[in-house]
């Protein structure tokens with residue numbers, strides 16, 4: 621939707637380019653849009669931001685989130701400075717909280733999402749970007765400290781093997797959608813006869829495979845999380 625407001629936009633998917641050897645992007649405006657996981661960008665996004673050079677007159681970054689970002693935007697701007705570029709404008713956009721271990725997705729969509737004013741907030745962000753607004757994220761010491769603690773905890777939880785605990789029930793029709801949507805190619809069929817689904821050790825915990833399984837056959841082990849509709 622941001623892209624619709626500009627001409628000659630080139631949309632680039634980080635999961636698709638991260639496996640290539642592109643080292644530099646240069647343009648008048650460059651924008652990053654990504655979700656936050658544990659008050660920080662997903663590992664893949666962080667790797668992309670660290671290993672690529674960006675040159676632009678104006679750079680913006682939008683974090684989609686459930687609603688609590690603590691010092692993630694501040695850390696992002698600091699990291700960019702450290703890497704030799706400027707993120708001129710940062711903002712967060714509260715959307716559906718899709719962290720299944722903690723949130724009931726149906727409640728999130730039906731009860732909490734309508735109160736998040738996503739469209740109005742996004743319109744404000746788009747207007748800011750069109751006006752080349754600058755802003756610097758401010759953060760309290762307390763938020764920085766909590767973010768730091770969560771970062772340590774996340775490293776322990778996000779060891780790449782999370783999906784190996786997922787449950788695949790007998791509704792699975794072997795459609796391979798989960799294999800196709802996984803941004804890190806972490807899912808495959810063990811063989812082409814039984815088509816047993818196996819998970820490797822590169823999981824980023826994005827839960828796209830669970831959310832996008834049309835048969836509702838993939839679940840978290842811890843809560844046997846299911847979609848009812």
Ligand SMILES: Cc1cc2nc3c(=O)[nH]c(=O)nc-3n(C[C@H](O)[C@H](O)[C@H](O)COP(=O)(O)O)c2cc1C
Nearest residue numbers: 655656657658659685686687688715716717718719
């Ligand atoms: C592993 C994981 C961790 C998350 N951590 C946070 C968080 O720290 N703060 C927050 O506000 N939302 C958090 N979320 C919610 C997502 O940032 C939010 O739902 C976002 O809109 C997801 O975007 P997507 O649908 O493009 O994946 C988390 C979601 C996941 C899956």
Ligand code: SF4
Nearest residue numbers: 792793795796798833
């Ligand atoms: S998307 Fe769901 S139904 Fe399709 S192969 Fe994966 S688990 Fe099975």
Ligand code: SF4
Nearest residue numbers: 802823824826827829
């Ligand atoms: S949660 Fe599923 S889709 Fe996401 S990285 Fe892990 S295996 Fe892939």
